[in-house]
Amino acid sequence: xxxxxxxxxxxxxxxxxxxxxxxxxxxxxxxxxxxxxxxxxxxxxxxxxxxxxxxxxxxxxxxxxxxxxxxxxxxxxxxxxxxxxxxxxxxxxxxxxxxxxxxxxxxxxxxxxxxxxxxxxxxxxxxxxxxxxxxxxxxxxxxxxxxxxxxxxxxxxxxxxxxxxxxxxxxxxxxxxxxxxxxxxxxxxxxxxxxxxxxxxxxxxxxxxxxxxxxxxxxxxxxxxxxxxxxxxxxxxxxxxxxxxxxxxxxxxxxxxxxxxxxxxxxxxxxxxxxxxxxxxxxxxxxxxxxxxxxxxxxxxxxxxxxxxxxxxxxxxxxxxxxxxxxxxxxxxxxxxxxxxxxxxxxxxxxxxxxxxxxxxxxxxxxxxxxxxxxxxxxxxxxxxxxxxxxxxxxxxxxxxxxxxxxxxxxxxxxxxxxxxxxxxxxxxxxxxxxxxxxxxxxxxxxxxxxxxxxxxxxxxxxxxxxxxxxxxxxxxxxxxxxxxxxxxxxxxxxxxxxxxxxxxxxxxxxxxxxxxxxxxxxxxxxxxxxxxxxxxxxxxxxxxxxxxxxxxxxxxx
Numbered sequence: 001x002x003x004x005x006x007x008x009x010x011x012x013x014x015x016x017x018x019x020x021x022x023x024x025x026x027x028x029x030x031x032x033x034x035x036x037x038x039x040x041x042x043x044x045x046x047x048x049x050x051x052x053x054x055x056x057x058x059x060x061x062x063x064x065x066x067x068x069x070x071x072x073x074x075x076x077x078x079x080x081x082x083x084x085x086x087x088x089x090x091x092x093x094x095x096x097x098x099x100x101x102x103x104x105x106x107x108x109x110x111x112x113x114x115x116x117x118x119x120x121x122x123x124x125x126x127x128x129x130x131x132x133x134x135x136x137x138x139x140x141x142x143x144x145x146x147x148x149x150x151x152x153x154x155x156x157x158x159x160x161x162x163x164x165x166x167x168x169x170x171x172x173x174x175x176x177x178x179x180x181x182x183x184x185x186x187x188x189x190x191x192x193x194x195x196x197x198x199x200x201x202x203x204x205x206x207x208x209x210x211x212x213x214x215x216x217x218x219x220x221x222x223x224x225x226x227x228x229x230x231x232x233x234x235x236x237x238x239x240x241x242x243x244x245x246x247x248x249x250x251x252x253x254x255x256x257x258x259x260x261x262x263x264x265x266x267x268x269x270x271x272x273x274x275x276x277x278x279x280x281x282x283x284x285x286x287x288x289x290x291x292x293x294x295x296x297x298x299x300x301x302x303x304x305x306x307x308x309x310x311x312x313x314x315x316x317x318x319x320x321x322x323x324x325x326x327x328x329x330x331x332x333x334x335x336x337x338x339x340x341x342x343x344x345x346x347x348x349x350x351x352x353x354x355x356x357x358x359x360x361x362x363x364x365x366x367x368x369x370x371x372x373x374x375x376x377x378x379x380x381x382x383x384x385x386x387x388x389x390x391x392x393x394x395x396x397x398x399x400x401x402x403x404x405x406x407x408x409x410x411x412x413x414x415x416x417x418x419x420x421x422x423x424x425x426x427x428x429x430x431x432x433x434x435x436x437x438x439x440x441x442x443x444x445x446x447x448x449x450x451x452x453x454x455x456x457x458x459x460x461x462x463x464x465x466x467x468x469x470x471x472x473x474x475x476x477x478x479x480x481x482x483x484x485x486x487x488x489x490x491x492x493x494x495x496x497x498x499x500x501x502x503x504x505x506x507x508x509x510x511x512x513x514x515x516x517x518x519x520x521x522x523x524x525x526x527x528x529x530x531x532x533x534x535x536x537x538x539x540x541x542x543x544x545x546x547x548x549x550x551x552x553x554x555x556x557x558x
Contacts, residue, residue: 006479008465008541009553011038014416016466019369019505019540025464027405027419028456029545037487037550040461044424044449047152047168047441049076053135056080058088058128063108063121065134070104075113077137077170085130090122096137096172097122113169113217137170142443143181144239145386145434148210152434152441153197154448157181161199163216168448171197171208171216175223178202183238185248186210187259189267196269198248198259200238203228207269222269226277229253237291237305245316249281249300251290256282256302256314282314282321294335296342296357301325303332309346311335313357325360327353334387336394343394345387348380352396352411364415372401373507386433388440395420395440397430402507408433408442423449459498459544467505470536481557482531484517487550494520495547499554501533502540511542519549531556 012031016022030041049072056065076099080091087093091109098116100108108121115121140156147153152164153171159179161171183200199206205226208219230236230253240250248259258281261267265274284290284304291305302312302321309332311325329347336343343363344353350366372381378401385397394411407422408430423430423444432443441450455461471477484497496518500511515529533539533556545551 005558006468006470006556007553008543008556009036011463011551012036012416014412014418015367015370017365017367019464019466022466023463024369024466024505024540025405025419025462027407027463028421028461029418029463031418034487034550037552038463038545039550040455040457040545040547041421042439042451043454043456043460044421044442045452045454046424046447047164047450048139048447049073049136049167051136051138051446053133056132056134058124058132060088060124060127063124064102064106065109065132066106067134068105071099071101071107072136073167074099074101075116075165075167075169076101077113077172078109078134079137080109081133081135082128083131083133086128087132088124088128089126090124091128096170113172114214117217139168139447141181141445142432142448144184145432145441145443145448146184146186147434147436148186148195151216152448153184153186153210154432154443155181155184155199159199159201161197162448163210165213169217171210171219173219173221173223174199174206174208175201175204175221178204178232180235182236183240183250185240185242185250187242187248187261187267190246190261191266193266194268196267198240200228200240200250202234202236203230203232225269227279228257229255229279236289239292241293241295243295243300243316247316249293249316251293251302252279254284254286254288254290255280256284256290256293256300284312284321288312291332292334294337294342296337296340299357301335301342301355301357303335303344305331305333307331311344311355311360325355325357327360329353333384334396336387336389338389338392338394343387345384345396348382348384350382350398352394364411364417366398366409366417369505370400370402370405370419371398373405374401383429385430385444386442388433388435390420390435390440391438395433395435397433397442397444399429403427406430408440421449421451423447455547457546459496459546461545463543463545464505465541465543467538467540470539477536477558478534479531479536479556479558481555482514482529482533483555483557484527484529485552485555486519486525487552489519489523489525490521490548492521493547494518495549496545497549497551498544498546500542500544502542503536503538505540 054067097109110116140158154162162168257279292303307330309327312321314321333345354363383399410420428444430442498516
C-alpha cells in the first residue's frame with residue numbers, strides 16, 4: 001500500500017472482532033442515523049441531582065438554613081449532623097428531611113416531600129451550636145430500574161427506592177435492614193384502582209401503593225409484608241417479573257415464588273383473602289441459585305448463577321421444570337426476550353448466547369481488543385451489567401478491563417457492535433437498564449442517566465481504526481494531504497473533527513494530533529490539510545467528533 005491513497009469509511013460495519021480486520025473502537029457514536037455517515041450520539045443527562053455535603057447555619061426566626069455552595073432542587077432528601085454542639089431544635093441526626101429550595105444558598109427543611117413541595121417547613125426554635133452539616137441522601141449502585149405509567153422506579157444496593165418526577169426523589173419509608181437491591185416489580189390490581197410496588201430485601205418483601213403522584217410523595221409502606229426463603233445476609237437475587245398471566249414471579253434461593261391475586265378479589269396487601277403468596281412455587285435442584293427470569297411463550301426461563309450453567313424452563317403449572325438448557329459457561333446471569341429469541345449474559349469472557357427454547361448457541365463474543373486491550377489474559381475481562389433493547393438491537397452494561405471502555409454496548413441482530421453510551425459520571429459499569437421509546441435509561445453507581453437530545457461534545461465520540469500496514473521497514477510510506485469529507489455543513493454553530501495517529505495499536509502509545517477541523521456555516525464539506533506524515537510502515541488513526549457533524553470519510557493522499 002506504499003504511497004497509495006488511504007480512504008477510511010464504512011463506519012456502519014461497527015467494531016471488528018479484531019483490530020487487524022477493521023475498526024478497533026467506535027464509542028459514543030451513531031452509525032445508523034445518517035447511513036453512510038458517522039455522527040456523535042445522544043449524550044446522557046443525569047436524572048439525579050448533584051450530591052452535596054455542606055456546613056450550614058440556621059436562623060430560628062425564619063427557619064432558613066444557609067450554605068456557601070449550591071442546594072439541589074426542592075424535594076431532594078437530606079440528612080443533618082452536628083459536631084461540637086447541638087443541632088437546631090426541631091432537627092435530629094440520622095433522619096431524612098426534604099429540601100425547600102429558596103435560592104442557591106438558602107433553603108428550609110420539611111418532613112415529607114409533599115410538605116416540601118407545599119412549602120411547609122419544620123419550625124426551628126433555636127439555631128443550635130457547634131458545626132452543622134447538611135448532606136444529600138445519595139444513591140448507591142443502582143441494581144434495578146422499572147417503568148410505571150409516566151415515571152420510573154429505581155432500587156439501589158443500599159435498599160433505597162427512588163421514583164422519578166423531573167428528577168429522581170427518595171421513596172421514603174421502606175425498611176433498610178439487610179437490603180442489597182434484590183428486586184422490584186409493579187402490579188396493578190384487577191379493577192385498576194391501585195398500583196403496588198413490591199420491594200425485595202434479602203429475606204423480606206415490602207410493599208407500597210404508588211398509584212398516583214401523591215402516593216409516591218407521601219408513601220404508606222407495608223414493611224416486612226412477607227418472608228422469603230433466603231437468609232437475612234444472603235444477598236441472593238430476587239429478580240421478579242409480572243407475567244402475562246398477571247402473576248408475579250420472583251427468584252428466591254433455589255426456589256421460584258409467586259404472588260397471585262385471587263379470583264373475584266381485588267388485591268390489597270393488608271387483606272390475605274385477596275391474594276395467594278407461594279414462596280416455593282417451583283423447586284430447582286439442590287445447590288442451584290435462581291438469578292433471572294424471562295418469559296418465552298407460556299414458559300418461564302430461569303437462569304442459575306452457579307457453576308452448572310443451566311437455564312430451567314417451567315410452564316408455571318407443572319410441579320417441576322422441563323429438561324434444562326445448557327449454557328457452556330459457569331454462570332448464567334441476565335436474559336432478555338427480543339422477538340421470541342432469548343439473549344443471555346453468561347460467564348465473564350464477554351460471551352452472549354441466544355436460545356429459542358430448544359437449544360443454546362453463541363450469538364456474539366465481545367471483541368477482546370475492546371474489553372481487554374492490556375495484552376494480558378484475564379479470567380474476568382468483564383463484569384456484566386444491565387440488559388435491554390434499543391430499537392430492535394441488544395444493549396448490555398459492561399464493566400471492562402480496558403480503561404475507558406465501560407458503558408452500554410449496543411449489539412445489532414447481525415452481530416455488529418459499538419459502545420453506544422457511557423454514564424456522565426465517567427467510566428463506570430451500567431448496572432441497570434430500562435428500555436423505553438427506542439432508547440433506555442441507565443443506572444450505575446450513584447445515579448441514573450437518560451438519553452438527551454444533545455450530542456456528545458468535547459471529542460467524546462471516539463473511533464479508532466485498525467492498524468494499517470502501509471509499507472515495509474525499508475520502503476516507507478508518507479501522506480502529504482489529509483481530507484475530511486462531511487455530508488453537509490451546519491447552517492449555524494460550530495462542529496469539529498479531530499484526527500490523530502500513531503505507529504501501532506499499543507494502548508500505552510499516545511496518539512499525535514494531525515489536525516482539528518472546524519465546520520460551520522462558512523466552511524466547505526470537504527476540508528484539506530497539508531499533513532506531511534512521513535516514514536510510515538504501520539499506522540493507526542483515531543478520529544474524534546464533537547457536535548452535529550456528519551463524517552462521511554477520511555482520505556489520506558500521498
